[in-house]
Amino acid sequence: MEGHLPKPQRKLNVFVLAMLSLAVVISLRNLPLTASYGLGAIFFYIAATIFFMVPYALASAELASGWPKAGGVYVWAREALGDRWGFFAIWMQWFHNMTWYPAMLAFIGAGIAYVFNPALAQNKVYLLSVILIGFWGVTFLNFFGVKTSAMVSTICVIIGAIIPGAVLIALAITWMVTGGTVAMPLHWGDLIPDFSHFSHLVFLAGMFLALSGLEANANLAREVKNPQRNYPRAILVAALFTLAILILGSLAISIVIPKDHINLVSGLMDAFRSFFTRMRLPWMVPIIALFTVIGALGELNAWAIAGVKGLFVTTEHGCLPPIFHKLNKHQAPVNLMLFQAIIVTITAFVFLFLPNVSVSYWILSALSAQMYLIMYVILLISAIVLRYRKPNVVRAYAIPGGKTGVWIICSLGIFASTFALLVSFLPPTFQYAIQSIPSYEVLIVGGILISCLIPVTLYALRKPHWQLEVLTEIREEIHKSTHD
Numbered sequence: 001m002e003g004h005l006p007k008p009q010r011k012l013n014v015f016v017l018a019m020l021s022l023a024v025v026i027s028l029r030n031l032p033l034t035a036s037y038g039l040g041a042i043f044f045y046i047a048a049t050i051f052f053m054v055p056y057a058l059a060s061a062e063l064a065s066g067w068p069k070a071g072g073v074y075v076w077a078r079e080a081l082g083d084r085w086g087f088f089a090i091w092m093q094w095f096h097n098m099t100w101y102p103a104m105l106a107f108i109g110a111g112i113a114y115v116f117n118p119a120l121a122q123n124k125v126y127l128l129s130v131i132l133i134g135f136w137g138v139t140f141l142n143f144f145g146v147k148t149s150a151m152v153s154t155i156c157v158i159i160g161a162i163i164p165g166a167v168l169i170a171l172a173i174t175w176m177v178t179g180g181t182v183a184m185p186l187h188w189g190d191l192i193p194d195f196s197h198f199s200h201l202v203f204l205a206g207m208f209l210a211l212s213g214l215e216a217n218a219n220l221a222r223e224v225k226n227p228q229r230n231y232p233r234a235i236l237v238a239a240l241f242t243l244a245i246l247i248l249g250s251l252a253i254s255i256v257i258p259k260d261h262i263n264l265v266s267g268l269m270d271a272f273r274s275f276f277t278r279m280r281l282p283w284m285v286p287i288i289a290l291f292t293v294i295g296a297l298g299e300l301n302a303w304a305i306a307g308v309k310g311l312f313v314t315t316e317h318g319c320l321p322p323i324f325h326k327l328n329k330h331q332a333p334v335n336l337m338l339f340q341a342i343i344v345t346i347t348a349f350v351f352l353f354l355p356n357v358s359v360s361y362w363i364l365s366a367l368s369a370q371m372y373l374i375m376y377v378i379l380l381i382s383a384i385v386l387r388y389r390k391p392n393v394v395r396a397y398a399i400p401g402g403k404t405g406v407w408i409i410c411s412l413g414i415f416a417s418t419f420a421l422l423v424s425f426l427p428p429t430f431q432y433a434i435q436s437i438p439s440y441e442v443l444i445v446g447g448i449l450i451s452c453l454i455p456v457t458l459y460a461l462r463k464p465h466w467q468l469e470v471l472t473e474i475r476e477e478i479h480k481s482t483h484d
Contacts, residue, residue, distance in 0.1 A: 014230050018237035025242055026161050027299055028168075028249060028292060029107040030210040032267025033365070035253035038184040039191050044207055045247050048416070049239050053211040055413030056376050057235045058399050059383035060215035062406075065227065065396035066386070071313035072215060073379050078317075080382035080389065084459055087319045089378040091455035094307040096371035098340070099447075100209075101300065102348040103364040105131040106357065108296045110266040114273070114289035121266040124351050124360075131348040135304075138297070139341045142305040143332050160295020164288055165245045168268075171275040172252030180278060184254040205369035205424030206362075208417070210246060212372055214238070215379065227397040264358040268292065308336050318467025319459060363440075366424050367447045373421040374452070380410040380417070 034041045063076040073093055078086025109130030113120035120126045176182065184190075214235070253267055256274040263270060269289055276284045312333045315325050324336045347364070354360040386393070387406050399406050427440050 013225070014234045014237060017231070017234035018241065025211060025213045025238065026165070026245060027210065027296070028161060028165055028268055029104060029296060030206055030365075031168075031246065031249045031253055032262050032264050033206045033362075034210070034246070034250040035257070035267060036259050036262050037250070038254045038259065039186070039251070041250045041254075042191060042247055044204065045211075045243055045250075048204065048207050048211055048420075049243055051412050051416035052208055052376075052420070053214065053239060053242075054235065055409045055416070056212075056380060057214040057239075058232065059380050059406075059410055059413065061227075061231050061235075061397045062395055062399050063379070063383055063386070064215075065398075066390075066393045072310055073375060073382075074310060074313055076382045076386070077378050080385040081378070083317060083319075085378060087314055087459050088452075088455045089375050089382075090310050090314060091458075092371045092375040092378075092451070094311040094340075095451055095454070096368045096375070097303055097307050098343045098347050099364040099371075100368035101135055101304070101344045102131050102350070103361055103368065104296055104300050105134045105348075106265050106351065106361055106364075107268075108134060108293050108300070110269060111289045111293040111296065113266075114269045115286040115293075118266075118269070118273070121263075121269070122357055124357065127265075127357065128348055128351050131351070132345060134297075134300075135344050135348075136341055138301050138304050139337050141301065142308075142337060143328060143334060144330050156294045156298020156301065160291050160293065160298060162245075164291045164295065165249055167288060168252045168272065168275075169245070169248045171272070171279075172248070172255050175255060175275060175278070180256070182255050183258045184251075204420045205373065206365050208420045209365065209369040209372060211242065212376070231397045264361045304337075304340075305332070308333055308340055312336055316467075318462055318464065320466065322466060362428055363443055363447075366444060367451070370421055370424050370444075370448050371451050373417045373424075376417045377414055377421075380413045384410050 034044070037044060064072070067075050067079055069075050071090070074086045074090035076086075077089040106127050109127045110121040112130065113123075113126070253262065253271040256271050257267065269285070269292070272288050273282075273285050276282055276288075311320075312324075314320055320336075324333065324339065326333065326335045328334045350364060351357065351360045354363065383399070384406055387403055399409050401408065425441070425444055427437055
């Protein structure tokens with residue numbers, strides 16, 4: 001019966017759920033991007049949390065507790081808006097990673113460079129090599145299935161995100177207490193960002209990307225005792241932890257590196273090097289670099305399988321050609337994962353053709369954020385629509401305040417996502433100025449248009465036998481398991 005919720009096997013407490021949510025969201029790679037704001041980053045992070053992170057997290061919890069099937073946003077959007085929008089939403093969630101993966105691997109490459117030769121962090125050929133070797137390696141690792149992947153990711157995130165983040169903040173505090181020169185202004189007025197140039201808001205898209213991902217754990221709302229009260233509390237704890245690490249981490253970089261010298265790829269390691277050099281501990285730089293590489297690999301590995309798994313659910317309804325239906329003995333969608341690796345390989349070559357590493361990094365991050373923000377708009381609209389279309393479906397967690405509450409919370413998220421999406425088309429104002437604004441806009445606008453046209457075209461070209469083949473394969477698997 002629709003809306004029937006199976007009783008969970010165990011109950012999570014608020015702290016455990018908050019830490020699981022933190023592990024999905026937290027990443028150190030975006031710290032250099034927001035560090036250029038100085039104290040103004042505090043304002044932007046708090047605003048992004050209130051108007052974006054909390055609304056989409058609460059909406060995701062309601063949707064997941066009412067429709068707990070595998071597939072996440074695909075199932076929710078499909079129930080609310082139909083097959084076409086369901087496929088479009090899950091495609092955006094998956095495809096945003098095609099530009100995010102190269103950016104993340106460039107960050108990993110910069111970390112590895114600090115272990116052996118820091119100058120390599122700006123070498124395009126070196127970074128391209130790291131991206132290709134790294135992603136194909138992660139792809140083959142995930143051939144062994146979700147259990148192996150989840151174990152690797154959990155260990156990596158603890159070692160490589162939480163620990164380095166805490167060390168970075170502690171080093172910044174020590175720097176200031178011991179009289180180190182502070183590279184950013186420290187006036188109360190600097191807490192309010194400079195809005196005189198509208199283009200300064202362009203980094204909001206990157207900031208929203210740094211706070212995204214909680215919908216991946218939204219299905220855990222059902223596993224919490226008294227979810228109506230405790231799930232929002234867990235989200236609040238996760239949001240506070242995230243804000244603390246991201247804000248203090250950004251400020252830590254701003255303290256030692258002048259605004260105009262922050263490199264988007266190697267800025268984090270540049271800050272660690274400055275801290276440890278002053279403390280006469282330069283040998284710590286390669287160690288902490290190795291830690292950040294491990295953390296980034298864990299996050300990358302988690303998304304490499306999670307995104308594909310979400311898209312694979314659409315094969316049940318014939319949205320993908322039969323070639324992508326294949327599962328290996330570990331239930332990994334191998335052909336779809338190989339297809340993903342091929343797209344990432346093509347995307348990665350942007351590092352060779354753009355003028356410098358920071359510009360390449362920003363363009364890939366901006367495209368990734370744009371696709372993800374489009375998905376969030378669809379998710380939030382789906383939460384509103386389903387309150388009207390299917391009010392009787394049992395939801396273990398529901399946004400408080402009835403339909404008025406849903407409208408207020410989801411409208412905040414829709415407005416914030418749309419605003420960040422629009423400003424992301426503006427050229428950035430960081431130290432590596434865009435040499436040709438028209439060329440930049442062609443890349444950004446062309447990239448997002450192509451990203452949107454692919455799922456629309458693919459859905460329009462789908463064939464009836466695509467779904468029939470899936471149903472045949474399912475029956476064969478059931479028959480095989482029964483006789484085994």
